Amino acid sequence: MFEIAMALVLLLLFVVGLIFAVYGLVCFVRRQRGGAENWPPAGDVAPLVEYAVQVVSGGAASSASHAASGSDSPAAAGMQGAGAPQTAGKAVPGTAHSSSWRPSLPGNLGQEGIMNNLFVRSLIVVFITLCLLIPLAFVTDIVDERAGLQQSAVRNIARQWGEAQTISGPALIIPYEIWRMQQESVLDEDGKTKNVTRRVESMEYKVVLPSRVSFEATLNPQTRQYGIYDYVVYTAPIRIRGTFRLPGEDFDKNLVRIHWDKAWFALGVTDLKAITKVENLVWNDKTCPPFNPGNQATGLLGPGFHTVAGLDPDIQEHAFSLTVNLNGSGGLQFTPVGETTDIKVEGAWPSPHFGGSLLPASRTISSSFFSAHWSIPHLSRTYPQVGDLHGSDFKMDASGNSSYRNDTGTLSAFTAGVDLYETVSLYRQVLRAVKYGILFIGLTYVALFSFELVTKARLHFMQYALVGVAMTLFYLVLLSLAEHTSFIRAFLAASGASVLMNGLYITAAMRSKTKGLIIIFLLSGLYGVLYALLRMEDYALLVGTALVVVVVGVLMYLTRHLPVGGSAGNGGGKPSRGALRASGGVAG
Numbered sequence: 001m002f003e004i005a006m007a008l009v010l011l012l013l014f015v016v017g018l019i020f021a022v023y024g025l026v027c028f029v030r031r032q033r034g035g036a037e038n039w040p041p042a043g044d045v046a047p048l049v050e051y052a053v054q055v056v057s058g059g060a061a062s063s064a065s066h067a068a069s070g071s072d073s074p075a076a077a078g079m080q081g082a083g084a085p086q087t088a089g090k091a092v093p094g095t096a097h098s099s100s101w102r103p104s105l106p107g108n109l110g111q112e113g114i115m116n117n118l119f120v121r122s123l124i125v126v127f128i129t130l131c132l133l134i135p136l137a138f139v140t141d142i143v144d145e146r147a148g149l150q151q152s153a154v155r156n157i158a159r160q161w162g163e164a165q166t167i168s169g170p171a172l173i174i175p176y177e178i179w180r181m182q183q184e185s186v187l188d189e190d191g192k193t194k195n196v197t198r199r200v201e202s203m204e205y206k207v208v209l210p211s212r213v214s215f216e217a218t219l220n221p222q223t224r225q226y227g228i229y230d231y232v233v234y235t236a237p238i239r240i241r242g243t244f245r246l247p248g249e250d251f252d253k254n255l256v257r258i259h260w261d262k263a264w265f266a267l268g269v270t271d272l273k274a275i276t277k278v279e280n281l282v283w284n285d286k287t288c289p290p291f292n293p294g295n296q297a298t299g300l301l302g303p304g305f306h307t308v309a310g311l312d313p314d315i316q317e318h319a320f321s322l323t324v325n326l327n328g329s330g331g332l333q334f335t336p337v338g339e340t341t342d343i344k345v346e347g348a349w350p351s352p353h354f355g356g357s358l359l360p361a362s363r364t365i366s367s368s369f370f371s372a373h374w375s376i377p378h379l380s381r382t383y384p385q386v387g388d389l390h391g392s393d394f395k396m397d398a399s400g401n402s403s404y405r406n407d408t409g410t411l412s413a414f415t416a417g418v419d420l421y422e423t424v425s426l427y428r429q430v431l432r433a434v435k436y437g438i439l440f441i442g443l444t445y446v447a448l449f450s451f452e453l454v455t456k457a458r459l460h461f462m463q464y465a466l467v468g469v470a471m472t473l474f475y476l477v478l479l480s481l482a483e484h485t486s487f488i489r490a491f492l493a494a495s496g497a498s499v500l501m502n503g504l505y506i507t508a509a510m511r512s513k514t515k516g517l518i519i520i521f522l523l524s525g526l527y528g529v530l531y532a533l534l535r536m537e538d539y540a541l542l543v544g545t546a547l548v549v550v551v552v553g554v555l556m557y558l559t560r561h562l563p564v565g566g567s568a569g570n571g572g573g574k575p576s577r578g579a580l581r582a583s584g585g586v587a588g
Contacts (some may be wrong), residue, residue, distance in 0.1 A: 121452075124461055125445055129438065132468040136437045139475045143434065146479065147427035153229035157329065158163055161224060161233045164330035167215065167267070168301040168411045169337060170320070172208040172244045172309065173389060174263040177201050177256040205389035206247060207300065213242030213338035218349030228483055232420050233329040234347070235276070241321040242338060246313065247386050260311040263347040268301030268411070269326065277325040281307050300394055302412060312470055331355060331419030336376035337413040339385060345418050346371040353421030357414050368464025374416045381414045404570060426487060430479050431535045436533065436544070437475060440526050441468050443551055447522050448506070451515055463509050467502055495527035
């Protein structure tokens with residue numbers, strides 16, 4: 001929407017500017033003619049509009065500034081000044097105007113004037129530069145569209161292989177019965193209602209989190225392809241070990257009995273279909289029955305699995321261990337549920353991102369491997385170590401706000417882990433390159449304009465526009481090639497095509513191999529700087545700012561002797577001797 005609005009604004013500015021330009025030209029011509037004697041008949045402005053279009057497009061007569069005199073010679077001008085009949089360029093009253101009608105314009109606003117006037121040319125070049133924001137906006141839309149297609153492909157891969165995984169728990173859930181007095185309304189023998197109080201027993205569930213737990217995971221990244229899009233996924237064997245301490249005085253005072261033999265061990269895993277293997281739980285050096293789907297505590301742990309642990313109340317500390325093999329993508333997170341939680345994650349990935357709620361206590365990162373370790377005390381979180389499953393103890397997130405999350409579980413609000421982070425993605429690099437587009441086009445135009453100032457050679461405005469369009473095509477070529485090959489190869493090919501196109505074009509347009517070579521070296525340097533900006537994300541702003549400062553300084557140096565009045569052709573702003581003689585300022 002922003003790009004469309006910007007394009008509409010630029011179009012509106014163009015229309016308004018064109019209207020004011022035509023109106024100003026009309027007023028100026030009327031003043032120069034001193035009346036309407038040589039003006040087209042009322043309502044017949046077609047000759048004026050036709051002439052204005054020809055001047056701007058460069059198709060007017062080669063000497064429009066002398067159209068009133070009908071001659072380019074000083075003698076003719078002298079004859080008119082001496083009172084000779086001035087019939088050239090005047091319309092005969094009552095006769096129709098032909099398409100050869102030309103208004104009388106001063107030398108600095110005819111075709112040659114517009115082509116040579118420094119101020120007018122600079123305004124037109126700036127206008128062309130702003131107009132190139134429109135194709136750059138279209139390229140930005142294409143990049144966003146392709147990025148959306150990539151995200152759709154990534155979601156398809158993750159849905160089939162495995163989503164980002166979060167290990168919630170483990171938790172030990174102990175069923176127990178309590179009694180309470182309940183008042184009820186009943187009918188007596190006479191049919192009257194009376195209130196009675198009776199004892200009612202109900203089943204409750206106590207959640208016990210481990211006193212100590214450790215997670216050890218090794219991520220093995222792989223690449224999966226969907227169409228032309230690649231996405232990094234992983235396989236991970238996760239070993240979980242720890243101990244549970246049975247609660248003592250944490251049960252309700254109206255306790256009836258505790259079903260120790262029915263207590264179960266539960267573990268939550270975000271994407272269950274991505275589990276490839278789960279070894280049986282080892283509880284106090286004994287192997288428990290296989291796990292069953294569902295953890296019977298979805299609101300606490302999210303989706304998962306469970307098995308009966310079979311507790312011995314005479315043993316206070318119960319050790320456990322198990323190994324889970326699963327697939328995933330994006331990242332792997334763990335919930336620090338123990339009084340002391342140790343997490344160790346390692347893998348063959350050069351750019352991990354340590355997400356979640358906590359950073360690792362120690363980490364090691366190399367060009368092909370990383371390792372990270374967390375040691376988290378239970379004081380870092382807000383939920384208790386022992387609480388009721390359906391009570392208010394666990395109905396809160398990491399900030400202490402009520403958040404009973406049935407999709408991923410309450411415990412997953414506070415996690416620690418790692419994401420397989422790509423430093424700079426393809427579409428992000430291309431989008432950043434497009435944002436520098438107007439700057440690089442402007443720098444190229446500055447170089448071309450500097451040639452004009454130094455050599456007095458002139459480029460047509462259409463040639464400026466074509467150079468800008470060719471530089472805009474660089475980003476489209478870069479995007480299309482980078483989707484099928486490495487970014488560095490795509491960048492070299494796209495920049496090489498842009499440099500050669502513009503270099504050869506400027507060589508032919510300015511009829512100078514030297515200027516063409518200068519443009520080739522300039523564009524090569526600009527694209528080299530652009531690649532460096534794209535690769536060094538942390539210092540991109542610093543390098544870009546330094547580049548702008550240098551360019552502004554060079555531009556100030558090149559324009560230090562610009563003429564204050566007149567065209568660029570009158571160097572130093574001094575009027576020419578011919579101009580002074582024509583105005584009577586120089587005798588003889």
